[in-house]
Amino acid sequence: MGRAPCCDKANVKKGPWSPEEDEKLKAYIEKYGTGNNWIALPQKIGLKRCGKSCRLRWLNYLRPNIKHGGFSEEEDNIICSLYISIGSRWSIIAAQLPGRTDNDIKNYWNTRLKKKLLGRRKQSNVNRLSSTSHDPKDENGSLDDSCEPVLSNSALERLQLHMQLQSCQNPLSFYNNPALWPKLQPLQEKLIQSLQFLNENTNYTLMQQHVLPSTQPGQEHTIDFYEPPNTSVIDGLNIDELENSLNAFNAGSNPDVMEQSNNGGTQAVSTFQADLDDLLHNKTIGFPPQEEDPIAEFDCFKAMDSLKDSMIWWSTDFESKSASTNSWDSSGPVLQSHGMYQDYGLGYNVK
DNA sequence: AAGCGATCCAACCGCGCCCCG
DNA sequence: ACGGGGCGCGGTTGGATCGCT
Structure with a gap:
């Protein structure tokens, strides 16, 4: 007996969030909060997303004061x-x-x-003696x-x-x-x-x-x-x-x-x-x-x-x-x- | 320029815990 | 006391991008 899914997997969208979805989620939470129920949230907003996905998106990306990259x-x-x-x-x-x-x-x-x-x-980096290239993402x-x-x-x-x-x-x-x-x-x-x-x-x-x-x-x-x-x-x-x-x-x-x-x-x-x-x-x-x-x-x-x-x-x-x-x-x-x-x-x- | 491997990172997944009825 | 639903966490995945050849 497996665990009951948190949402209807067949009817939820997966993958990257669109700007429209972001905007909907952000606007709603900023206005009303989550209501302490992430599972019910997407239905309220009209998003075809799993509640957990909404939570993750908010916590990791949409939440205010989030910093990305550039670790000191x-x-x-x-x-x-x-x-x-x-x-x-x-x-x-x-x-x-x-x-x-x-x-x-x-x-x-x-x-x-x-x-x-x-x-x-990687070995090439370890062995290199004169290369000046480096990761531009740093x-x-x-x-x-x-x-x-x-x-x-x-x-x-x-x-x-x-x-x-x-x-x-x-x-x-x-x-x-x-x-x-x-x-x-x-x-x-x-x-x-x-x-x-x-x-x-x-x-x-x-x-x-x-x-x-x-x-x-x-x-x-x-x-x-x-x-x-x-x-x-x-x-x-x-x-x-x-x-x-x-x-x-x-x-x-x-x-x-x-x-x-x-x-x-x-x-x-x-x-x-x-x-x-x-x-x-x-x-x-x-x-x-x-x-x-x-x-x-x-x-x-x-x-x-x-x-x-x-x-x-x-x-x-x-x-x-x-x-x-x-x-x-x-x-x-x-x-x-x-x-x-x-x-x-x-x-x-x-x- | 194309192919390919390496790297990055957003998002997903499943499990354990907690809360509430 | 118990069971189910929801939340939060850590691990993993897979698509996008980068860099080398």
Whole structure:
């Protein structure tokens, strides 16, 4: 028994939207809203379209303040930071980028950023030594990598390790089961071992913020964020830490963040930011691309290990939570990062 | 100029979750 | 408590465009 179709497939138009359809949809929604019923909307307007198609068209194209193309370096950074820490939660990532849609970011990641990070330029580009041609579609300088060297080996390793971490189906099992850990080079294993000690302290510092300030006076959000490694249940999240981490991503050395999260966590995220800069913009100042400074490598893993924890609770919690950040009526003209976490915070256990 | 492969991106699809009757 | 309808999300598809030969 299959799922009932959301609309009469035989009587709906598919494919690209015409300007007339766009105009009809836009005019109606601007005047009346969706009436909280996308399915019924096309009939009201007289469009032979599926309600879901109307929703998608509005969200991704017709909605006010939508930006297309021309991703900035800062946006690249945010996308990559969040992708590495939370994976392909495009709606969440989009919530951090005002005017961007999840679809846009997803496409941008799949078609450009991922390739850029993985250095999987087609062979002709990799091998070319003197060509000056480049992709004319790259509207901003950061994407134009025609003169950008291929990523260093270690940078690639970093990313690949992240990918391996991300690919584990069950982060908790992964976390508790060394057999599932990616194969590491001896040096990397040593680094990780060192980090296990370091990370305990870091975690302790970061995990201390278990109680969130409440929007409701007298009501506190108690977050069951930190669980011992042998526990398999995480039923809440630390929104403060997420916010701190993202603030650190966005603002670099924020004094408040420094003060709140002590040295370990903040260093980790800011170092991670530097690593991302390296990956994205090839800012390999201080060491040659092929011979990475072992300390830099260490910092990178430190950051990754710290982020791994973030990843765990993100992955776990967001599996069971639906995001509403991109719904047309909740997004407003600008998606504020604070609002994003508030949205999610509201969905979590209030004890 | 034509053919062909690569790339981009708008749109579709199906699944899971939530809400409401 | 339960089931159906609707929404939102992430993954995928396919047509359009670009660039190379």
